Amino acid sequence: MMWKKLLLVPITLITAAQAAAQEEPSAFNMTRGVTEISRDAFDMHMLLFWICVAIGVGVFGVMTWSLIRHRRSRGAKASKFSENTTVEVVWTIIPVLILVGVAVPATAVLMKTNEPAPEPDVVVDVHGSQWKWEYVYPDEDISFVSNLASGSRDASQMNAKENPADNPNYLLDVDNPLVVPTGKDVRLRITSDDVIHAWWVPQLGFKRDAVPGQFNNADIRIDEPGTYRGQCAELCGSGHAYMPVVVEAVTPEEYDKWVAQKQEAAAKEAKQASAPYNFEVAMKQGKNVYDSACASCHQANGKGVPGTFPALEGGEITTGPVDGHLKIVIHGSEKNPVMQAYGDKLSDREIAAVVTYERNAWSNDTGDLVTPEAVEAAR
Amino acid sequence: MSQTADSVLDQMEHEHSHHGPRKGPLRWLLTVNHKDVGTMYMVLALVALLVGGVMALLIRAELFQPGLQLTQPQFFNSLTTMHGLTMIFLAIMPGLTGLANWMVPLQVGADDMYWPRVNNWAFWMLPPAAIMLWIGFFMPQGAPGGGWTLYAPLSSTYAPPSIDWVIMAIHIMGISSILGALNIILTILKMRAKGMRLWDMPLFTWTWLITGFLLLLAMPTLAIAVTMLLTDRHLGTAFFDATNGGDPVLFQHIFWFFGHPEVYIMILPAFGIVSEIVPAFSRKPLFGRTSMIWAVIAITFLSAIVWAHHMFTVGLPVEAQVLFMYTTMLIAIPTGIKIFNWVATMWRGSMTFEAPMLWALAFIFLFTIGGFSGLMLADVPADYQYHDTYFVVAHLHYVVVTGSLFAIIAGVYYWLPKWTGHMYNSALAKWHFWLSVISVNVTFFPMHFAGLAGMPRRIPDYPLQFMDFNMISTVGSFVFGFSQLLFIWLIIQSVRGGKKAGDRPWDGAKGLEWTLPSPPPYHTFTEPPSPQTVREEGPHGYH
Ligand code: HEM
Ligand SMILES: [Cu+2]
Numbered sequence: 001m002m003w004k005k006l007l008l009v010p011i012t013l014i015t016a017a018q019a020a021a022q023e024e025p026s027a028f029n030m031t032r033g034v035t036e037i038s039r040d041a042f043d044m045h046m047l048l049f050w051i052c053v054a055i056g057v058g059v060f061g062v063m064t065w066s067l068i069r070h071r072r073s074r075g076a077k078a079s080k081f082s083e084n085t086t087v088e089v090v091w092t093i094i095p096v097l098i099l100v101g102v103a104v105p106a107t108a109v110l111m112k113t114n115e116p117a118p119e120p121d122v123v124v125d126v127h128g129s130q131w132k133w134e135y136v137y138p139d140e141d142i143s144f145v146s147n148l149a150s151g152s153r154d155a156s157q158m159n160a161k162e163n164p165a166d167n168p169n170y171l172l173d174v175d176n177p178l179v180v181p182t183g184k185d186v187r188l189r190i191t192s193d194d195v196i197h198a199w200w201v202p203q204l205g206f207k208r209d210a211v212p213g214q215f216n217n218a219d220i221r222i223d224e225p226g227t228y229r230g231q232c233a234e235l236c237g238s239g240h241a242y243m244p245v246v247v248e249a250v251t252p253e254e255y256d257k258w259v260a261q262k263q264e265a266a267a268k269e270a271k272q273a274s275a276p277y278n279f280e281v282a283m284k285q286g287k288n289v290y291d292s293a294c295a296s297c298h299q300a301n302g303k304g305v306p307g308t309f310p311a312l313e314g315g316e317i318t319t320g321p322v323d324g325h326l327k328i329v330i331h332g333s334e335k336n337p338v339m340q341a342y343g344d345k346l347s348d349r350e351i352a353a354v355v356t357y358e359r360n361a362w363s364n365d366t367g368d369l370v371t372p373e374a375v376e377a378a379r
Numbered sequence: 380m381s382q383t384a385d386s387v388l389d390q391m392e393h394e395h396s397h398h399g400p401r402k403g404p405l406r407w408l409l410t411v412n413h414k415d416v417g418t419m420y421m422v423l424a425l426v427a428l429l430v431g432g433v434m435a436l437l438i439r440a441e442l443f444q445p446g447l448q449l450t451q452p453q454f455f456n457s458l459t460t461m462h463g464l465t466m467i468f469l470a471i472m473p474g475l476t477g478l479a480n481w482m483v484p485l486q487v488g489a490d491d492m493y494w495p496r497v498n499n500w501a502f503w504m505l506p507p508a509a510i511m512l513w514i515g516f517f518m519p520q521g522a523p524g525g526g527w528t529l530y531a532p533l534s535s536t537y538a539p540p541s542i543d544w545v546i547m548a549i550h551i552m553g554i555s556s557i558l559g560a561l562n563i564i565l566t567i568l569k570m571r572a573k574g575m576r577l578w579d580m581p582l583f584t585w586t587w588l589i590t591g592f593l594l595l596l597a598m599p600t601l602a603i604a605v606t607m608l609l610t611d612r613h614l615g616t617a618f619f620d621a622t623n624g625g626d627p628v629l630f631q632h633i634f635w636f637f638g639h640p641e642v643y644i645m646i647l648p649a650f651g652i653v654s655e656i657v658p659a660f661s662r663k664p665l666f667g668r669t670s671m672i673w674a675v676i677a678i679t680f681l682s683a684i685v686w687a688h689h690m691f692t693v694g695l696p697v698e699a700q701v702l703f704m705y706t707t708m709l710i711a712i713p714t715g716i717k718i719f720n721w722v723a724t725m726w727r728g729s730m731t732f733e734a735p736m737l738w739a740l741a742f743i744f745l746f747t748i749g750g751f752s753g754l755m756l757a758d759v760p761a762d763y764q765y766h767d768t769y770f771v772v773a774h775l776h777y778v779v780v781t782g783s784l785f786a787i788i789a790g791v792y793y794w795l796p797k798w799t800g801h802m803y804n805s806a807l808a809k810w811h812f813w814l815s816v817i818s819v820n821v822t823f824f825p826m827h828f829a830g831l832a833g834m835p836r837r838i839p840d841y842p843l844q845f846m847d848f849n850m851i852s853t854v855g856s857f858v859f860g861f862s863q864l865l866f867i868w869l870i871i872q873s874v875r876g877g878k879k880a881g882d883r884p885w886d887g888a889k890g891l892e893w894t895l896p897s898p899p900p901y902h903t904f905t906e907p908p909s910p911q912t913v914r915e916e917g918p919h920g921y922h
Contacts, residue, residue, distance in 0.1 A: 027844060030764055030831045037760070045761045052751035059722060059747065066725040067740070071732075072662070078729035082664035087723070088716070095715045099708050102758065107701055109760040114697040130537075156447065156840055164445040164843065171445075171842045195533040196627055198692060198767060202833040206763035209693045211628060212532065213621025216694035231842075233692075233767040233835045235526045237533060238453040241838035308453045336520065337537050 031202045034224050034249075038205025040109045047105070051098060113206065117219040120187035122180060128190070128197030128210035128232065130338060131239025132296045135178050142262045145292035148242045149173035150300050156242065157305070172229040175291075177246035181255035182225050188218045194340070195237060201230035201245050209234055222249040237338065238308055239296060273349060279356070279369050286357025289350050293342065294358075302362045309338075313362040322368055325355055326378040343379060348372040399901045408503070411495035412901065413480050414798075416502050420477025421791070423505055425867065427469035428784075430513070432860050434462040439822075439856040442849045447840055455839035456524025457516065463527030464545070467645070468552045469509050471779065474787045475648045476559050479587045482794060483563055485892035485899065486581045488572030488908040493565035494558075501558040504551050511548035515541030526837060528638065529604075531619030531630040535611045543612070546605045553598040560594035563587055572891070574910030578672070579917040581890050582665065583790075585672055586651030589679050593640050593647070596683065600637035604630060628693055635686035643682040645779060646746075647675055649786030650717060653739045655890070656793050657721050660736035661728030662887040667720040668918055674713035674720075681710045691762050700759050707757040711750070718747055733885070734808035738789030741816045742782060749777030752827065767837075770830025776823045788866065793888075795873050796880035800898040803873040807865060814862040821855030891916050 032042045070076040127134040136143040148156075152171050155162035164170045180186045190199050192210035199218075200207035207230075208216045222228075232243040250258065269288065275281050291300065294312075298304050302313035312318045317325050329351055332341035342351065349372040359366045400406050400415065407419060438458050441449045450458065480498065484491055492498045515522030520539035523529075534542055567580070567588045580588075607630070610616040617623035619630045650671075658665045665671065687695060687703040695703075721743050730736070752774035756762050765771060796802050825848040830836075834845045841849065883893040891908055892899075894916060908916075 027832055027847075028828045030761075031833070038764075041760045041764050044758055045755065045764070048755045048758055048761060052754065056747070056751065059718060060744065063722045063725065063743070066722065066728070067730065070661075070725065070728050070730055072729040073731070076727070076729045078662040079727045080663070081727075082666050082668065082724075084666075084723075088667055088670055088719075091719045092712065092716060095712050099711060102754075103705060103708060106704065106758045106760060110701060110704070111697065113760055113763070114700075158447040158451065160446065164840075167843075169842070171840065195537055196530060200835070202764060206760075207692050207766060211621075211694060213626065214628070214694060230833065231835050231838075235456070235530070235533065235837040237537060238451075238456060238524065240456070241452065241835075241840045305451065307451050 033203040033205045034222050034226065034228065035203075035205050035220055037109075037113045037220075038203060040113065041205050044106060044109055048102065051102065055098075115219075116217065117185035117187060117221070119185070120219065121184035122186045124178065124180070124186065124188050125215075126178075126188050126190045126199055126210065128192040128194075128199065128236070128243075130194050130237050130296075130340075131232075131243045132292070133174075133178075133199070133243060133245060134193075135176075137259075140259050140263070142259065142266065144176045144262070146174045146176045146178065146246070147292065147296050148244060149175055152244075153242070153295075153299065154301075157299075169229065171241060172231070172244045172246070174244055174246045177227070177248045179248045179250060179255065179258050180220075180222065181252040182222050182249045184221065184252065186220050186222075188220065189215045190218060191215050196234050197232045197236045197243070198234035199230075199245055200233040201228045201247055203228040204230075204247065207233050222247075225249050225251060238305075242296070273347075277349065277352075277371065282353045282356040282369060283360060285350070286353035286355070287361070289346065289354040290357050290361075293346070294354065297338070302358070302364075312358050313364060318358050319364055319366055322355070322359075322370060322374070323378065325359065326351070326370070326375060329355060330375070330379055348375040348379075351375045409499070411491070411499045413484050413492045413495065413498060414899070414901070414903070416492075416498045417477045417480030417482075418798075419502050420473045420480055420505075423502075423509070424470050424474035424477055424787075425870075427465050427473070427509065428863070431462050431465035431470055432863065434458045434465065436856060436860050438462060439853040441839055442841070443853040444850070445841060445843055445846055450839060452839045453524055454521060456526075456837070457522035459837055460523050460526050461513065461516070464512060464549075465509075466779075467527065467641070468549070469505070469512070471645050471783050471787070472552075472556065473505060475587075475590075475645070475783070476556075476563075478583075478652070478787065478790050478794075479559075479563050479648065481798065482790075482892060483566055483584055483587060484570070484903055485797075485895065486584045486890055487567060487570060487575060488891045488904050488913065489566060489570035490902055490904045490907075492562050493569055494562050497558050498562055501555045501562065504555040508548040508551040508555070511544045511551070515539070515544055518544075528634060529608065529630075530634075531608060531611065531627050532621075535608050535619055538612075543609065546609050549605050550602060553602050556594050556598050560591040560598075564591040567591075572904075572908045572910075572913050574913040575917065578669070579913075579919075581651075582654035582668075582671060583648065583651035586647045586654075586675055589675050590644055590647045593644050593679055593682070597637045597640040597644060600633060601641075604633040604637060607633070628690070631690050631693060632686070635689045636683075638689065639686045640679075640682045642778070643678060645783045647678070649742070649783045650675060652786045652790040652793070653721065653742050655888075656735045656739040656789055657724050657743075659793075659885050659888040660733060660739075661725045661730050663724055663728040664918060665720070666723035666726075667716070670716055671720055674716045677713040678710060681706060681713070685710065688757060688762075691759050692766050704757055704759050708754065711754050711757075714750055718743060718750070733792075734803075734805060734812060735789050735793035735885075737809070737812045737816075738785050738792060741812070742785045742789060745777055745781030745785070745816075745820075749774055749782060752777065765830065767835055768830035769826040769834045769836055772836050773823050773826035773830060776826070780823070781819055791870070793885070794892070795870065796884040797892060797895075797897045797899070799873045800880055800896075801873045801875075801877035802880050802884060803869045803877065808869055811862060811865040811869065814865070815859060818855045818858035818862060822852050822859055823855075825849075825851045825855075889916050 030042055030045050125136040133146045151167050152173055155164045155167055190208045190210045192212045197210040198207050204220050208218045226249055228247045230245040272285055297309040298312050304311035330343035333339035352370045352372045352375045355370045359368045518541045523538050523542045523545055525534035607618045611618055617625040619625045619627045654665055685707045688707045756765055829845050829848040834841055880897045882896055894912055
């Protein structure tokens with residue numbers, strides 16, 4: 001099967017060059033994508049590819065000819081020439097011309113790609129963070145965290161019972177995709193909360209680094225509805241392979257519906273967050289917080305990753321005194337900066353809820369109910 | 380400054396061992412002889428190649444299938460980081476420096492390096508540095524996993540304690556390189572035989588002269604970058620810490636101002652080696668000798684102004700991107716000239732295909748492929764897609780493995796008979812060649828496809844559609860890795876004995892080194908070569 005696919009290489013490349021629109025990304029070539037800039041990048045890529053092929057055929061052709069014809073075993077006598085100004089000038093000028101021929105379209109495409117949309121229809125702030133993406137829609141008042149989907153997460157563990165091959169979108173699936181409308185200008189303002197990440201969806205045609213302390217704008221306009229998948233593309237620590245980027249492009253009507261739905265859900269959550277605090281409410285709210293903030297390292301099942309992220313189920317801290325547990329959540333770990341301080345990211349009540357959840361979820365039945373007042377005192 | 384002290388020491392050395400090396404185990408610790416030092420560099424490079432190679436095979440074994448089988452993600456990241464650092468600073472660079480130590484004095488007709496004692500020091504800094512680098516694997520939280528590029532803040536705020544050791548190791552290796560570079564430059568400029576003008580020097584010596592200057596530019600820059608990392612970690616500075624007003628992108632600018640010249644440090648001497656071998660086995664003078672030298676000089680200048688092409692996705696102003704795209708594309712011109720000149724040297728030659736020539740030819744073919752992908756990467760709109768994918772890993776290894784490493788191997792096969800006085804088993808050497816050249820392509824060519832199809836680099840696990848390419852790559856890498864055992868065996872055999880090589884084992888080879896006996900006497904040119912010999916062995920001697 002492998003070899004048959006390899007034989008397809010030249011054929012795929014040629015058809016890909018001619019295809020006006022390519023539905024599925026190819027296994028051998030860059031995807032043509034669903035935005036104008038992705039198609040421009042693809043055309044640029046194919047132009048470069050054919051130029052390289054042409055030069056390669058020329059240079060390797062001459063070289064191979066010499067290897068075959070000018071062998072001593074065939075009786076070739078070495079001639080003595082070692083200079084020829086004309087030839088040297090010619091083969092300096094021709095590459096210059098080729099390069100100018102490449103540079104002109106490349107510059108044009110580059111300028112176009114970087115041209116900001118005059119008035120974006122939708123703005124999304126994209127926060128990279130170890131190891132998840134947070135999407136904030138400032139105008140719609142929506143924000144959510146996008147984590148690797150649990151199917152992939154379970155199958156990605158060492159000695160997992162699940163098989164990666166049983167996940168059709170293994171490592172390319174998230175719980176909450178970014179949703180955007182088709183045919184509209186969407187401005188992504190990309191930044192990071194900790195280290196450098198890079199937001200990349202091949203079918204959208206570019207990647208942008210997520211750099212702490214800086215917003216990198218990227219304007220996209222997607223023509224066709226669909227689900228487009230990519231991954232973080234800048235080494236960002238041990239979870240680097242586990243932060244996929246999934247974009248769902250939907251029609252503007254569906255998009256409006258989605259926004260309404262999200263706002264409703266947010267209202268519900270806010271209500272939950274202000275409901276009288278008791279064990280049941282704390283567990284529910286705590287699970288929400290846990291899934292978006294903690295699960296990317298400690299795993300949804302609390303088992304962590306041996307040798308890298310400690311297990312919370314039956315852990316020394318999660319089943320020991322509450323004080324120690326609060327301290328590490330609020331102030332982070334002294335030993336390992338990857339366990340960040342959540343004190344200024346989460347409210348007293350959120351911390352109380354998530355700590356309550358961690359102390360009672362899985363098999364950690366400590367029975368402790370941690371209150372927001374206790375968190376305030378521990379700060 | 381310490382010149383007088385040095386010469387006193389050297390004199391003492393001289394009196395001790397007038398007719399040969401010092402006896403006993405101290406010989407290798409104290410030797411100031413350029414051939415001994417060169418040998419030690421080569422042995423270190425070989426050891427590092429094996430250590431770094433084992434890391435590469437672990438990486439490849441993990442990537443054989445989707446899912447984690449062998450390594451946890453953090454350990455995997457340590458492996459890629461240490462593999463990169465080891466290969467660059469302990470395999471390729473010492474390999475090239477070792478060749479320079481052996482060959483530059485022979486090629487310019489000198490009796491030793493300019494500062495023999497400093498030469499010894501520069502070498503002996505490296506083994507402790509290697510230990511400091513690798514010791515991270517045994518420290519709490521393991522070796523650093525931020526990549527050989529050490530980007531902040533992943534390698535400052537978020538790094539394990541072992542990063543401090545890596546930084547110290549980099550400092551030591553940098554000082555060693557600077558001393559080595561000064562020594563080579565001075566040997567070339569001050570110790571050339573009478574009658575050898577600069578323009579007559581062999582190409583290997585030429586490329587090393589220029590590389591020496593490039594090292595003097597690049598290594599201090601690296602030292603600055605990692606020192607800033609260190610002060611950010613321990614002295615409360617915030618150069619790269621955005622939460623306190625710093626800028627992580629600044630690190631990348633400084634790092635790549637070193638990093639891009641660095642890749643030319645690894646390739647220019649390789650150009651030199653190939654420029655020696657191709658004429659020898661084509662039995663023709665090098666075509667366009669002067670333009671070859673100018674091309675190297677041009678590449679060196681350009682290499683200092685293209686650094687930001689590693690940073691096209693970091694959010695640079697579009698004008699800057701255009702500028703760096705243009706300067707990068709310009710490098711294709713002198714590089715192209717070099718390749719055309721090698722081909723023209725072969726044209727209407729009388730070619731034979733002994734082991735050194737085979738490796739040099741593979742270099743020209745495969746380095747050119749690496750050059751093509753480089754040209755593609757220079758194009759910014761397309762690079763938005765290629766950047767940080769396996770397409771880059773493929774490009775990088777075509778230039779650094781089938782480029783630098785192949786040239787070093789070619790050089791070893793070319794000069795080994797001179798060093799040891801014995802021929803190696805040429806049939807076995809051909810096996811080594813064919814196994815390596817096939818498997819290296821099986822390893823790295825599919826990475827182009829994986830990258831184009833969207834596989835990011837530096838990931839321990841990958842989506843299912845990249846599986847076939849990764850399986851092929853892994854199989855290739857194991858064949859490539861184990862083929863190198865043949866190389867080691869051939870070297871050991873040649874050191875131990877075998878058919879006598881004679882002074883000039885290759886009939887087409889020119890250069891002062893071939894006028895000496897094989898192996899050369901302990902004190903190389905006890906009598907300087909006569910101006911007539913210099914002329915005959917120089918570039919005009921062919922006529
Ligand atoms: C058997 C030969 C080799 C194999 C199979 C191999 C394989 C690999 C692999 C799989 C990676 C990781 C790519 C990634 O995830 O980004 C890598 C990275 C790298 N390799 Fe090699 N490699 C080999 C030889 C070399 C040599 C001789 C050099 C010489 C300089 C070298 C330099 C590098 C560098 C600089 C990196 C980047 C490290 C980083 O991302 O921090 N490799 N190699
Ligand atoms: Cu990331």
